[in-house]
Amino acid sequence: MPHRGKTSSTDRLFGALANPTRRDILDLLLDGEQTVQTIADRFDMARPSVSEHLRVLRDTDLVREEQRGRHRYYAVHPEPLVGVRDWLSPYERYWRARLTDLGEVLDDLAGGEQP
Amino acid sequence: MTDRTSIELDQFYPHAPELVWRALTTPELLARWLMPPDGFEPRVGARFTMAAKPIEAVGFSGTVACEVLELVEPELLSFSWDDAAAAQPSGWVVSFALRPEGRGTRLLFAHRGFDPDSPTAQLSRTIMGGGWRRILAALGEAAADGGNGA
Incomplete structure (x- = not known):
């Protein structure tokens, strides 16, 4: 690293x-x-x-x-935490975005399965 | 006090655990919300890689090397998460735990195993420890006030 x-x-x-x-x-x-x-x-x-x-x-x-x-x-x-937050946040931001995308995929799947 | 070296998120989906499980363990679906996996199989020990955008801020090369560690359908999936370009395994583990909740599923996500000695890990542990969300909220307010201590 x-x-x-x-x-x-x-x-x-x-x-x-x-x-x-x-x-x-x-x-x-x-x-x-x-x-x-x-x-x-x-x-x-x-x-x-x-x-x-x-x-x-x-x-x-x-x-x-x-x-x-x-x-x-x-x-x-x-304020000193700004740098700390900016440094770590890529990971958390990344995963939040992925979990949001997962929700959209699930909505699509569920929609496609309605009879 | 527990030594927390993780990022933890939880998210509710109004869908059955079985459906969430499918999205977590089907390569074509993983590709749609995570990254296109190469070699993923839903079995413990399966090794796969995923190509992502490099994240310069955290020194990530862009290729993730993973191994499925736990697989309990439809409750738990975890896999290791290493930068394929790194000389040493990171020891990071990404896990997805599914809990039925009403008509939906609560997904408990964790990205664990930050090396307690690495600066990134110290930072992660520190910032993700108790009370941090409040501090970050306060920070957001400070930023909104135009505060700039740099």
Whole structure:
């Protein structure tokens, strides 16, 4: 399988996303921005652990933080995923199109078999 | 947590499993929705190739080499899926599981076996893991807003 030349940012993105806890955090943030404490409570984790995960996500720009008053709020920033999606999507797009074509073949077959 | 290295899709067809099965296992019909197979037979161990368009983005040469792995009429068909030009087998398996549902058939499709160490596989696993459809939906919204982080 040929590898792409540009791997560094993609590698970091993979690394960030390879961790199930970080994916769960992203999933939670999709419901809206959260503070570290809220995330820690939600996952029953110590705040430093959450902060470390958030740091990794921030480094890949998947999450952005904003200081408001005494709290920092974290929100999903999905744009870095554009490249990831564009890279994988040929397969999924391909198979979706095939399954749609299969449906048309089935419709034809069934139609042709009506007495 | 299960290590998912697959693309999974499911699709309902308002047709009996027997008809879907026929479309999956008849070369002339496969040609109409997938690719014209060369050498396909509905028996385990049958080897065949299919010619497709190359997919440059994923490094696919255009010829797929397959071997039928499972065949349970009219429930399950799976075959290996390798790039014929690749030096090593990919370990990819494409499977079609048929479940009767009402008057129709639910087809559970999977493209499995992405090598957990390859970048493509890591990517696939990552993107296909839990919650990803929502993230991709959010991404779609971001794109619609004209967001461009590149």
